[in-house]
Amino acid sequence: MLFNSGITDGLLPTNVFIRQSLNLNLFFLRIMKEHSFFLAAGFLSKDEALSQQAIHFMNSFNALLTEAVLLANGNVDSAVLCSGEVATNMTLRAEQKTQGLGGVPLDTSLTVQELRLLPAAENVNPAIEGNVQSLNERAIVLTRELVKFKTQVLDAMLSGRLFTFNFPLLIVHIRREALLFIEQLRLLQRRGSIDLTQEVICQKVFWDLQMAEHAQFIAHLLDPTEAALIDQANNFARLFFNLRAQTESGANPLGQLIGQEIAATSNLRNFKATAEELILANRIKSIIFPLLADHLLREANHFLRILDTSGRIFGLKNELSGQLKIRTPSLF
Structure with missing residues (x-):
């Protein structure tokens, strides 16, 4: 970010x-x-x-x-x-x-x-x-x-x-992730200023979707016999889709949303870390490459750092809700 x-x-x-x-x-x-x-x-x-x-x-x-x-x-x-x-x-x-x-x-x-x-x-x-x-x-x-x-x-x-x-x-x-990378590099190359509140919102909406889809991928790549893990993954997907919808609605203060997000992402991050440990130990039946498990974990860690930095910046402000325009990466 x-x-x-x-x-x-x-x-x-x-x-x-x-x-x-x-x-x-x-x-x-x-x-x-x-x-x-x-x-x-x-x-x-x-x-x-x-x-x-x-x-x-x-x-x-x-x-x-x-x-x-x-x-x-x-x-x-x-x-x-x-x-x-x-x-x-x-x-x-x-x-x-x-x-x-x-x-x-x-x-x-x-x-x-x-x-x-x-x-x-x-x-x-x-x-x-x-x-x-x-x-x-x-x-x-x-x-x-x-x-x-x-x-x-x-x-x-x-x-x-x-x-x-x-x-x-x-x-x-x-x-979608490649497009975000291009967009962020182009912003840096221009050396211009950004709207910090807007950037936080855009990043949150983007990574909410990615985290939800990560959970969906995990659910579909697990062996059907891993019913408990599949249920957990599906619950995470629903949670992050809901968090994204809340952010897009602009109905709640940004500080409150970030607090909810940190808790949810921390839990998902721990779920991913445990899953990777079990995959490396051959204790989960799945078609998940160990490197894919680590890849998903690193993306959750990246999002957590963004949220942590955002929380420290906006924690001093009481209200940052309202109409917030959502930016999506352009192709080029």
């Missing part, structure tokens, strides 16, 4: 630009890399060309993430490194097990580097500003290409020309 608290004269200071750019890239470049892997894993053997195209995207995002990790050491917010959105204490194990199951090499050494990253001091290194600008621009270009690929896959699925083991909604879901 973009909190432009250091803006003067309507421009984003170098220190803030570098921090927020690297915060964003550390999270989303890994997410895009893993989306590419999940796409590759879902194709049939006759669609080897599509699988190889997805693996090419995975490797390209891995290269950008490697660059981001090098730039981020000593230049990224400690809250991001502590949140579990860059890597969790299970990411390395999840990658190792998924690599064995899927047969596609994953760069586990990069995960080790991420876990060793040091946070920024009061100020970051201003000399890397140009490198960060370049990284942002190349991430935009590559993510646009991935959006096109996801769209082609979805169109082929919906027209009956392609079968994959990924749900059509999952393709819509991961394309």
Whole structure:
């Protein structure tokens, strides 16, 4: 999330630009890399060309993430490194097990580097500003290409020309995240100011939908015999759809909504963490890749950090309700 608290004269200071750019890239470049892997894993053997195209995207995002990790050491917010959105204490194990199951090499050494990253001091290194600008621009270009690929896959699925083991909604879901990444990078590249209240609302509405759909995916990827877990997942889906509807209605104070959201997301985050632990221990029957479980956990951790920061910013205000316009990411 973009909190432009250091803006003067309507421009984003170098220190803030570098921090927020690297915060964003550390999270989303890994997410895009893993989306590419999940796409590759879902194709049939006759669609080897599509699988190889997805693996090419995975490797390209891995290269950008490697660059981001090098730039981020000593230049990224400690809250991001502590949140579990860059890597969790299970990411390395999840990658190792998924690599064995899927047969596609994953760069586990990069995960080790991420876990060793040091946070920024009061100020970051201003000399890397140009490198960060370049990284942002190349991430935009590559993510646009991935959006096109996801769209082609979805169109082929919906027209009956392609079968994959990924749900059509999952393709819509991961394309939506790619569009958000592009939008946020473009905002940073412009260095302009933002409406903080509006940004919080937009992020909350966006991630409410993602959390609800995560719960739906979990429910549908569990073995039918895991009835209790399926019920829990479906309950989480209903909860987050309801939270999103409350936010869109603008009927309740933002501070109150954030408080409800933190509690709900914390519970979902704990559910995901427990599920991943059980998947890694072979104690849950499902068709969930261990890396997918970790991926979903990191997204919940990311949302929790956004909510925590939002709560601290808006906790001092009594009323922030009213008519709030919802922004959705544009394609380009």
